[in-house]
Amino acid sequence: MGNLFWKGKQESSKYIEQLKTKNPVFLQLIESISPPMSEKNNGDWLNLLIWGDAKFVLHSLLDDFKGKIKLIYIDPPFGTGGEFNYKIQIGDGDASKNSSKWIRKAAYNDSWEHGLDSYLSFIYERLLLMKDLLSPEGSIYIHLDWHVGHYIKVMMDEIYGENNFRNEIIWSYPAASAQTKRFFVRSFDVILFYTKSDVYTFNDDKNIYMEYSDRVKNALSKDSNGTFYFRGGSHDGKKLSQKVYIENEGVFPRDVWMDIPYIRANTLEYQGFSTQKPERLLRRIILASTRENDLIADFFCGSGTTIAVAEKLNRRWIGCDMSKNAIHIMKKRIMDVKNSNDLQDWKKKYNILPNEFKILSLESNSENYWFPVEFISKKVRSHLSDQENRTPECKIILNKNKNAVTLKIIDYIIPYNHCISPEIEENITTFSDWIDYWSIDFDYSVQCKFRTMWASYRTPKRRELKLISDPYIYEQPGPHELMIKVVDICGIETNKKLTINIS
Ligand SMILES: C[S@@+](CC[C@H](N)C(=O)[O-])C[C@H]1O[C@@H](n2cnc3c(N)ncnc32)[C@H](O)[C@@H]1O
Secondary structure, three states: OOOOOOOOHHHHHHHHHHHHHOOOOOEEEEEEEOOOOOOOOOOOOOEEEEEOOHHHHHHHHHHHHOOOEEEEEEOOOOOOOOEEEEEEEOOOOOHHHOHHHEEEEEEEEOOOOOHHHHHHHHHHHHHHHHHHHEEEEEEEEEEEOOOOHHHHHHHHHHHHOHHHEEEEEEEEOOOOOOOOOOOOOOOEEEEEEEEOOOOOOOOOOHHHOEOOOHHHHHHOEEOOOOOEEEEOOEEOOEEOOOEEEOOOOOEOOOOEEOOOOOOOOOOOOOOOEOOOOOHHHHHHHHHHHOOOOOEEEEOOOOOOHHHHHHHHOOOEEEEEEOOHHHHHHHHHHHHOHHHOEOOOOOOOEOOOOOOOEEEEEEOOOOOOOOOOHHHEOHHHHOOOOHHHOOOOEEEEEEEEEOOEEEEEEEEEEOOOHHHEOHHHHOOOOOHHHHEEEEEEEOOOEOOOEEEEOEEEEOOOOOOOOOOEOOOEEOOOOEEEEEEEEEEEOOOOEEEEEEEEEEO
8 A cells, every 4th residue: 555755744654653752731611501501411521622733732632632532523724825704793683684794803824834734744643543532343534635635545554444434424515616717616615524433323314315306216116105115026926016115215325415505604604604504414423423422522623514514413522723823613503502503403493402511721721812903904003003902891780689799891992993994893883792601600719710601692693782791699698709701703702700799
């Protein structure tokens, strides 16, 4: 078998061997999303959303999760050389009717300093670490496209073994428009499917089946119950005329998937994230390769499609992304999972609150920026100095009635809002337009970190923000600390502490 070589491969392999001998970076708890948000019980397990570079996160998980993850799906950067973004809406209104109320923000950059060589080292190091976490009966799916799919196929044969290659899945979607007429329009992604060994989970679940093609359906008849049948066949040279029924669910999936459309802005699952993948795609993969309660991980989680589907299919999950904004989008997506599509009956809402989950971060991560530069008007960017590194301010009032407490947010002030791009400023009509999310821990303690006990937030489909919290009733008299977290539309987080005495 031939192997793939590139500049930096040997160094990467040595580096990972050495990394494994070192102490990993500590994963610190930032926040837990606790009941009453949650109504299911996952035993002692809490799902994990981790902010950090996949390489260090994978290393940090090795101690506790070696050989324990049943399914890894990743949709990493494809080595495209491009920059990807997500859309932010401003205010309460329906932005689909007013295009000026959308702004775009960079989600991640997919360009590589030393081109393909550095991309290959990047993905190689992470794929080596993922193998250690995968269970002996586990499966790994890697979502790519024409840019690097063929290189990663050879790399995976080397790391996971060519005998453990199961499929090269073609996910084909209609291309929106032909951007060039100098070659054929590219309209499919590739998903490489490997297992760790020859013994692995693969379920013949009717929910993963593909619909019959129109050609097959046209050749079949339907009885009064809607069940397909054909007449025919022959026995002993005689033609048979009885009905031969075939299963209603469709056909066991082939490796070319043409039945899953790309995400559209008018769908419930749309998160405004440019590389977001459809829930139907992840549903097929998860139902095929895991059983209920199995552990699933996605280390390039983006808008959180994998973990949202895992949550709804009663699987345990670990999600990771190096972008703080992606973590914020995913947090809201899981908190709001009740309002998303039911995976069994797409026309219905899922209608179940999520399991409790924790947000962790690599200890080395810090919020060492004040304002994402892309929000600042080019004219004033160069005048901003480090001394101006101040945080925004939010004003909150506390209403206390006996031992019940509600909070009202009455203002949110961004220092230097004169610096903001005109496209944003023009669309801000009231202070609350700045706010994307706010949440309260009514009984904050440094040891337990922030526990989200109440939250109000905007989603692409639900724009209104509550400015007054629900009442919280204190059982214990005495002093209590409240922590309030506000995240604005630029992704900037402000935390404010209040102390209250309950008599
Ligand atoms: C193609 S997107 C994933 C989209 C996702 N499948 C979805 O449905 O929304 C790739 C993600 O990988 C993240 N990413 C890039 N480099 C990373 C790294 N070294 N560690 C962790 N995440 C990374 C990006 O921030 C981005 O959110």
